[in-house]
Amino acid sequence: MNYQNQEIKSGITLHQIQTENYKTNLYAVFIATPLKRENVTLDALLTAVLRRGTKNLPSQEQISQKLEMMYGASFDCGVEKTGDNHIIKFYLEALSEEFLPKKEELIEECIKIILDLAFNPLTENNCFKPEYVEGEKKNLAQIIEGKIDNKSRYSYDRCTEEMFKDKPYGLYKFGYVEDLSKITPESLYEYYKKLIENCKIDIFCSGRIQNHNIKEIVQNNENIQKLQARKPEYIVNNETTEEENNNPTKVVNESMQVTQGKLVMGLNINETSENSRFIASVYNAILGGGANSKLFQNVREKQSLAYTANSGYVRAKNSIFIRCGIEIPNYQKAVDTIKQQLQDIQNGDFSQEDVQNSKELILASVEGITEEQDTEITYYYGQELADQFVSIEEYANKIKQVTKEQIMNLAKKVTINTIYFLKD
Template sequence: MKEIKQEIKKGITVHQIKTNSFKTDLVAVFLMTKLDRETVTKNAIIPMVLRKGTKSLEDSQEINKKLEEMYGAGFECGIDKTGDNQVLRFYIETLDNAYLPEKEDLLSNVIQLLLEIIFDPKTENNAFKEEYLDSEKEKLKNILEGKKDDKAVYANLRCQEEMYNGTPFGLYKYGYIEDIEGINAKDLYEYYKNLIASCKIDIFVSGNIDEKKVLETISNNENIKKLEEREPNVQKGNAKLIRHEEKEIIEHLEVTQGNLVIGLEINENSKREKYVATVYNAILGGSATSKMFQVVREQHSLAYTAASNFLRHKNSIFIRAGIEIENYEKTVKLIKEQLEDMKSGNFTDEDIENAKTGIISMIKSIPDEQETAVTYYYGQEVGEHKLDFDEYESEINSVTKEEIMDFANKISVNTVYFLRD
């Protein structure tokens, strides 16, 4: 697997990932813009409105018919946060030309369709179609009201909101209910035109592809031709946290299981530290041999889910556990003991080796899924520190116990969040 990258216009980059491991090709387009309280809800609703209809495909029923004709090509769109930016994501996965019962160039058609959905929407009188916007406003409202439906996800989200309160990352990626009312079809269309003229655009095509042809298809696409060069409106680096002292938040909902999430702040940000953090997190809660799994789950039987993850772009770690409500204090105490053990070096060389082996195996399996590979390369594109597979592997291998202990001492508990009945 290899990535070829071409900036076809300033701010617009085509990434091609050539691989013959799959029966499908994946086309992905990412639009990145600054996370901002003013625009967060508008950005969230745009992909939803775009999938409702294009210039040539009247409504979503027509779009879906077209996708079914293309042997059930799968279209997906969504919204994400990457660092202090918001990303509008669009994907189509389609059968590779080699697996079609009849010879045709499905990939080119799929690329054209995806670009049409994103850049040539259905409009009326220089505005989005009113009824499409209305139905999507309703759906967005539902998503926002449904924030609490998955308790584990909600707890994680709430802990992040509390920890990053007052900074862009503290915003909810889907925006806010109170904004919805004020969005109208004309202003939103104006905003959308401004967005596609100023955001960072990355187009990924992965599969057993003809690189020259793919590049031509994209470069000669009418919708791409219409886009101007831009200095992308994105946020580099992260806003500083406002609160550093530890805060405990307990929230009540109708639940049978308690959800505990602990946000850790990392007080250092260098390239080397990212690798140390990756190894640290693997030992703390990143695998079945980790302290969270072994101590909290296996030794004390406190939880089924007991893990941690490192947010590379935000330089923080979140620990999570689903527990019996009355075991809250006991579990927090036990987790804090694990953090102390990490500081004092109370972990073995074997723990480090296991962590490294796990991480390296994960790096090696990135090419085994197209979406994972695309996400990895996009992370490289927008991350502060670039690294390739080999460099990644050798950096991980060289992490020492002293570095991990040093790193552990630069971590502090920022937020302890507990969702209970």
């Protein structure tokens, strides 16, 4: 395998992926912490403030100039929800040294910069620079208010919020405007110090790295040396303990100026036995995975009700989200058609060929993991957060073993948790 991981200190892990598929090397640092209402806004603001400057490169201008000199290396950071964890992600991408017009050392420099950005922020009088914090509070408020701009994304986020009301996964990853005002440069810095003492830290290097001793570079980095070993606080992604939900379906309607209605349905799988996530994955592909799926064929092709009609499986929450863009008066017809598809799968109204096609679809994306640098990193990070490691080959094998009967049995346990509709 081209992948290996090593513990640097307790709670801090280095992951290396050797690959020659790209012109670039990709570096990533992930910080995992449990999703909590009182922390989401702090986490989001933190990423914005950290990218403003480090002790060595104290302004965004200097960071950008430095990266431009490194042949357009690019840096970004942000927050993501993965299961019940909030992940602060830092990425740095730079050309592999062999594609530079003249010989230069870039690998050590990249590792130094990304670790600086995460762990060596610019401070003044033992807190973050007030100008940066105040500026970023305003920017973040605009980003949060901007969530209505993308109607499809907004509808999806709102359905998630309603489905996981008062639970960690229902939180909005960028946080809440009303929580911003009470954050000060001091309180944010206090939060940051505690966070990096207790969080789970994972460092990834991918690309043409075979001639470098990456472990040594990371171990000797002064930011890493300053960090203590820890027993990291995060939610292990345990595949067999997701709670069941059998409440009646919640229906939420919202109005906005739109010509096309956005319908999102959140489903609970309610099945947690071993390997059920692989069955759920095939179930989802049959339901709404591609052009052969029940949703695409029946909602879009046969009835012309929608331009988009698909479903996505959120593995870490064992949930499926169905998403359609429909003409507003067709709401009831679309909901009925979708319910019929769920019923049809329960009744076994799908062929062995459908099962095979759906597996092919999943297997193609599994095989494609090693062809996209960030996807490969995300896959291994997912394994790191889970309670057991599944290699890409094992993953493909488990998908191949799913049977029609298993899919029908799983379908019987699926319930509609929430129907969300955005209309005019």
